[in-house]
Amino acid sequence: MMLSSEDKILDATRRCCERWGIERVTVDDIASEAGVSRATLYRLFPGGKDILFEALRVRELDEFFTRMLTEIAGAESFEDLLVRTIVTATLELRADEHLAIMLATEPGETLGQLTAAGVPRIIRVATTYLTPLVTPYLNDRQSAQLIDVLARATISYFLAPSEHFDLGDPVSARSFIRPLLSVFHPHTTSLNHGL
Amino acid sequence: MMLSSEDKILDATRRCCERWGIERVTVDDIASEAGVSRATLYRLFPGGKDILFEALRVRELDEFFTRMLTEIAGAESFEDLLVRTIVTATLELRADEHLAIMLATEPGETLGQLTAAGVPRIIRVATTYLTPLVTPYLNDRQSAQLIDVLARATISYFLAPSEHFDLGDPVSARSFIRPLLSVFHPHTTSLNHGL
């Protein structure tokens, strides 16, 4: 399996920031870890470290939602879709080793990427991936709002587990989702969603 | 329990070099980790990082042998003393978390401190602590030679375990020590060592 230079560099970026932290890693570190010259790195990622980390986060989000889609593809109802979505997302977050390492070694920056600075990107990517699944049940505006809410909730319950809900557990997640359904009450939309 | 500024700084040095590595840590990091201004750090450790790490290594060696002394104090014979010494040292090395972290994250520098650049210091401190225990059985020159040999052997068998000896096991350690006894044959010294 032959990796592209972009992927080699992004992989190296991930390893380097696990090891040295985001602030301390240098472009030289990443280039040599990737087995690539610094010139090549700047050609593929003009702008240096910032662009590099941005690209890494986007790629990881893409991978995250791509993996997720295979899990939630077979949902049979609107409720089932939402439950699967937050359960899968929660379990995937909990299983993410890189995220765990970054949370442990650089909590400030990592939390920022999950709760403040990074939220717009997360919402954007989540919307891109999930909207097609939700549109059978909701209009665009409702879809965007729902995804926004669910993404924030999933992150919050991942970062700070609650004694009331465990979004990694389908039963608990369902009891969390149900009140939301009445708010969005998809049965009042003009679409025939087939169930 | 009130720590002195020196101890706070050395503790911070240890934490920082576990986290960022010896090369990447800065004096500012250590100072702020210690909750101390940079001026104070330079006042207490003139010379900066090098002096700081040197002081840290000396302190850790002191603690190492101080802990050891309490374990080997009750030795009843020359052989018993030597066995206890290498067994205790070996077990203590194996239990040293900081050492494990440093070996994992910065093997080059750490191995250097155990096998090359750091050996003179280790031998010096070991000699200081252990000579008083050995002098009942050997003269000064023999003591120094024996401690030199045992320290190097302990380190070597710690870093690269052998299939022939396990210096953490008293029985195996005894079989390792015995041939040495005949070399140093303390029964030929002019001292009456009481056994």
Added chain:
DNA sequence: TGACACTGAGACGGTTTATGTCTTAGTGTC
């Protein structure tokens, strides 16, 4: 109160390290 020791904060100049751009030469492909 005043002398004294100690500290944090931060300014300073000098040095090292990192950055981003650029050129050159080498390699494989079509």
Added chain:
DNA sequence: GACACTAAGACATAAACCGTCTCAGTGTCA
């Protein structure tokens, strides 16, 4: 032979770090 891509490294700029120093604030003891 034209083309795309790359490693290596020179280069000037920018940033970080270093070590020293000053100054003002704090607590202690006489």
